[in-house]
Amino acid sequence: MARCRLCRNQGQRTPAEIYLPAHRLPLCREHFLSWFERYLDRTIRSFKMFTRGQRILVAVSGGKDSLSLWQALTSLGYEADGVFIYLGIEENSFSLLSRRAAEAMAERLGRPLHIIDMPRELGFSVPDLRRKTRKTCSLCGTVKRQYLNQIAKRLGYEVIVTGHNLDDEASSLLGNLLNWNLKYLARKYPVLPAERGFVRKAKPLCRHSVREIRLYAEIRKLPYLAESCPLSEEATRPFYAQLLDELEEKAPGTKLRFYLDYLRKAYPLFAGHREEFMDRELITCERCGEPAVSSPCLLCRLKEEYGARA
């Protein structure tokens, strides 16, 4: 059995229970945890995402990614509070269990968790959106992004961080390439600065694979909800993820190299032409004052539509 690389560096011969093929790294469980956190810290510093003095808001869904991120940031000494948006999905099941996972995590860390009740605050739930459109996922994503930005400003946070992992980023990159969505490619970067009414955003787990995150969450015994959203309808994203998994299986490290080489070599090219790819200019919503592509913005229009419930 292989020995833990980090124990070996300390002159010990502990067997490695974990092997990370992409990094060719055999580790014992304890060193895996410290590797995971140090690797996260290196990502944060190398992309200049944020610093220890800043007020950070973690978008907590209750799943393994956001809970691992919150745990690791806290262990590393970052000032990270959580926000949970209650979406009203299967009221007594999925959204409720998600909220409980987020609350258990907040208690464990001893950090504040802001709970935002979307149906109460906005007048509509995600199931309401679903009744409106077939593209529930993309609409839910857009609504959450816009709403999260408002919440972060209202609560005075400097940075919003989300639990997007390497598999998410690499598969959406592949999807955007296969469809040549230059508009998205030009903004596909793990940190986006505060500008034009947007709060700074970062994806600190962008270099961590799903497997690494799951291992971390399990070894740390995080109270995450393993269930995925019952309304999820994404058919092609998992397909791209599967293609990349097959490539990764053949040549470990492919996914990471594909994503990081994109950031280093190709992103600057796309970003340099960003303005040309925008199909609609950014304006300010006359009602809420938020940056948007239309006025009233999507959120204000939805609020109006579901006004009866508000």
Added chain:
Amino acid sequence: MARCRLCRNQGQRTPAEIYLPAHRLPLCREHFLSWFERYLDRTIRSFKMFTRGQRILVAVSGGKDSLSLWQALTSLGYEADGVFIYLGIEENSFSLLSRRAAEAMAERLGRPLHIIDMPRELGFSVPDLRRKTRKTCSLCGTVKRQYLNQIAKRLGYEVIVTGHNLDDEASSLLGNLLNWNLKYLARKYPVLPAERGFVRKAKPLCRHSVREIRLYAEIRKLPYLAESCPLSEEATRPFYAQLLDELEEKAPGTKLRFYLDYLRKAYPLFAGHREEFMDRELITCERCGEPAVSSPCLLCRLKEEYGARA
């Protein structure tokens, strides 16, 4: 059974034996042939590859792609002669059968076929290259490209055309994206102008799928060799091709859109930064006067090495 679209346009109700999912087009066999050739002609014209007055040299391997291309170009009235490079692969089998296929095609079309004997002219065969390196395919490709350029100039042709099809182009595009080979992406276009000692090059079949070409070759009863090169060692290209096949299966037309959108939206971006991606500048080989990245060039170095056989 669906009716042939083109027969219907002429007021007839012929059953369609062939369905092209990427074009949502049901066709009878006869109209498939005319569709194939007209679509080729549209590709040639829309990319301004060449015109009917020009002297065109088709790189003929003896396979379905190059024979279909030669046949269709001739049917369309282009002045296309062939060149076959005898590579000395399995002397009494693969290379011999390939040459016979090329010769049979030349006779059928009544067009000249230049036969170049690589072992005799250069002093080495592809199996000789194989003994030198593990990357036979890439070395063979480089040697053939350089050699073909010399031959075209020597014989006075204005354009070299090759049988690369949509599947070739889309899968190598995907491979170049997954590995972020910007140098190749910046030159990945179906027509490259004559410049700096290079003859103009074109890939007129870049919008035709393997299946369409195979159908054309079969219906036209072209004397092609179905066998693929016994030295082929490419392991990842067929893998990328398979990934694209799966996507195509799910959403017909994906491959074509992926490739054409690349040409339209992303290629100009990569090409605009071409000079930055070049790892080595182009110089002139002091021995043969050809454009190359080293002097003596690869071909001259190989000739020297295998001089004893020359």
